[in-house]
Amino acid sequence: MESIDVLMLCPMISYLEQELQRRYNVLKLWTAPEKSQFIKDHSATIRAIVGDGGHGADAEMIEALPRLEILSSNSVGVDKIDLEKCREKGIRVTYTPDVLTDEVADLAIGLILAVLRRLCASDRYVRSGKWKKGDFKLTTKFTGKTVGIIGLGRIGMAIAKRAEAFNCPICYFSRTEKPDTKYKYYPSVLELASNCQILVVACSLTAETRHIVNREVMNALGPKGVLINIGRGPHVDEPELVSALVEGRLGGAGLDVYEHEPEVPEELFSLENVVLLPHVGTATVETRKAMADLVVGNLEAHFSNKPLLTPLV
Numbered sequence: 001m002e003s004i005d006v007l008m009l010c011p012m013i014s015y016l017e018q019e020l021q022r023r024y025n026v027l028k029l030w031t032a033p034e035k036s037q038f039i040k041d042h043s044a045t046i047r048a049i050v051g052d053g054g055h056g057a058d059a060e061m062i063e064a065l066p067r068l069e070i071l072s073s074n075s076v077g078v079d080k081i082d083l084e085k086c087r088e089k090g091i092r093v094t095y096t097p098d099v100l101t102d103e104v105a106d107l108a109i110g111l112i113l114a115v116l117r118r119l120c121a122s123d124r125y126v127r128s129g130k131w132k133k134g135d136f137k138l139t140t141k142f143t144g145k146t147v148g149i150i151g152l153g154r155i156g157m158a159i160a161k162r163a164e165a166f167n168c169p170i171c172y173f174s175r176t177e178k179p180d181t182k183y184k185y186y187p188s189v190l191e192l193a194s195n196c197q198i199l200v201v202a203c204s205l206t207a208e209t210r211h212i213v214n215r216e217v218m219n220a221l222g223p224k225g226v227l228i229n230i231g232r233g234p235h236v237d238e239p240e241l242v243s244a245l246v247e248g249r250l251g252g253a254g255l256d257v258y259e260h261e262p263e264v265p266e267e268l269f270s271l272e273n274v275v276l277l278p279h280v281g282t283a284t285v286e287t288r289k290a291m292a293d294l295v296v297g298n299l300e301a302h303f304s305n306k307p308l309l310t311p312l313v
């Protein structure tokens with residue numbers, strides 16, 4: 001049987017690389033000295049792409065690969081893929097929903113607790129020997145605070161369920177009101193931010209949700225409010241976030257994602273009310289393996305003419 005050329009866009013866990021290499025001829029784009037030349041050199045044979053949340057395929061890449069049949073993304077977020085172009089050209093797209101929902105929701109709760117209870121700052125306090133000179137300052141309670149969620153999809157819902165266990169009233173904004181939930185719906189993010197104490201971004205990134213958290217929204221959340229972003233960096237207007245935090249117009253932030261990863265605004269480094277994570281929402285051994293199995297399973301299904309496991313396009 002002819003071996004199938006799969007273009008891998010970036011390094012991923014070795015389990016996934018090995019499983020792909022057992023089945024396909026894997027071409028590693030990141031090892032090429034000149035990426036566009038590499039794509040040109042292999043354009044006649046590449047039939048699949050494997051990318052992740054940070055590495056997708058734009059129209060130019062898709063157009064450059066005339067034999068491309070499928071793009072299997074090792075992520076739930078697909079904002080780096082030109083989905084319209086894929087639809088137009090009949091290229092299938094798969095992603096990794098569900099298997100990562102718990103992980104991301106757990107991390108959102110972790111970030112809320114870390115910001116409100118100053119977990120990272122307390123840890124630094126102990127390590128630096130400051131405890132010997134006096135107790136750490138009082139922090140803020142999570143239990144009972146109102147949590148507002150932008151995007152009540154799979155991940156948003158999982159965050160809501162967890163926050164309910166902390167006796168938090170839950171409210172949300174999404175494009176349309178969900179008929180079968182008891183959570184309070186607000187038809188705008190501004191209204192949501194005005195009526196919650198912790199605002200969590202959990203929607204997917206699209207042209208409509210870019211900068212959905214802007215200056216007005218941050219001001220509405222206010223000096224006691226906390227913003228948690230486990231979605232995508234561009235959901236939040238980052239320069240506005242920095243000034244809201246520096247000027248004390250926003251109470252705190254827990255961030256797993258940034259507008260220009262891995263760049264993080266340095267003004268945030270000295271703020272004790274901010275917790276900064278390096279985009280690790282799904283980054284556990286268990287979840288990354290489950291995601292890898294879906295990436296491979298989708299390719300296998302496609303190349304054996306079976307229904308895709310988690311198709312998006």
Ligand SMILES: O=CC(=O)O
Nearest residue numbers: 053074075076077
């Ligand atoms: O960011 C992670 C993902 O989209 O899966």
